[in-house]
Amino acid sequence: MQKRRVGILISGRGSNMQSLVAAMRRPGFPAEPVIVVSNRPEAAGLEWARGQGIAVHAIDHKQYANRMAFEARLHQALLDAQVDLICNAGFMRMLTGGFVDRWMDRQLNIHPSLLPAFPGLDTHQRVLDQGALITGATVHFIRTEMDAGPIVAQTAVPVMPNDSADTLAARVLEAEHRLYPHALELVATGQVSVRDERVVMAAPVGRVPTLMWPPLG
Ligand code: GRF
Numbered sequence: 733m734q735k736r737r738v739g740i741l742i743s744g745r746g747s748n749m750q751s752l753v754a755a756m757r758r759p760g761f762p763a764e765p766v767i768v769v770s771n772r773p774e775a776a777g778l779e780w781a782r783g784q785g786i787a788v789h790a791i792d793h794k795q796y797a798n799r800m801a802f803e804a805r806l807h808q809a810l811l812d813a814q815v816d817l818i819c820n821a822g823f824m825r826m827l828t829g830g831f832v833d834r835w836m837d838r839q840l841n842i843h844p845s846l847l848p849a850f851p852g853l854d855t856h857q858r859v860l861d862q863g864a865l866i867t868g869a870t871v872h873f874i875r876t877e878m879d880a881g882p883i884v885a886q887t888a889v890p891v892m893p894n895d896s897a898d899t900l901a902a903r904v905l906e907a908e909h910r911l912y913p914h915a916l917e918l919v920a921t922g923q924v925s926v927r928d929e930r931v932v933m934a935a936p937v938g939r940v941p942t943l944m945w946p947p948l949g
Pocket residue numbers: 744745746747748749821822823842843844905908
């Protein structure tokens with residue numbers, strides 16, 4: 733089977749990018765990393781990706797007159813790399829309808845909560861402030877609204893009594909690193925389609941390595 737060509741968009745350290753690349757390097761994985769793009773030239777993840785021999789591009793949004801011009805450059809870089817699927821991995825730019833439409837149902841995002849609960853920034857602090865007992869991580873297709881779109885996969889993560897935003901973020905991040913490769917694999921093998929803004933699986937997902945993290949035991 734032809735591997736799907738994946739472009740990864742980052743803005744920072746890129747730990748989710750690293751987990752995706754590690755998964756894609758496993759024999760038989762149905763996708764390969766072909767380009768990493770950051771909108772912040774100083775993103776630590778760029779250096780890591782370069783060291784892995786992946787083509788990297790810094791496309792600094794501040795150098796463009798408006799969102800449209802930035803997105804046109806980003807789109808061209810992805811086309812030049814013949815990307816099939818985009819994974820946003822800590823990419824901190826909202827995308828306009830023009831870009832979202834061009835990559836409709838071919839662009840994934842990961843968010844560190846059980847969407848539709850707690851979209852947006854400061855997620856973990858808001859989870860704690862609300863006294864929620866379970867949070868998690870979600871991989872979804874991108875739409876123009878922030879952290880919204882058809883849900884591909886989710887993991888639940890318990891909130892512990894003494895959690896700070898940082899300890900909770902660390903526990904959720906471990907779950908993210910397991911969830912994102914699983915979701916990408918589902919999409920890359922063509923098992924996922926979108927109908928009426930909901931994800932439909934071609935077959936029951938037999939193996940869900942990530943439903944609860946840490947695993948109940
Ligand atoms: C992750 O928690 C991701 O869910 C959120 O931003 C964080 C990025 O972390 N969108 P990293 O850059 O992947 O380490």
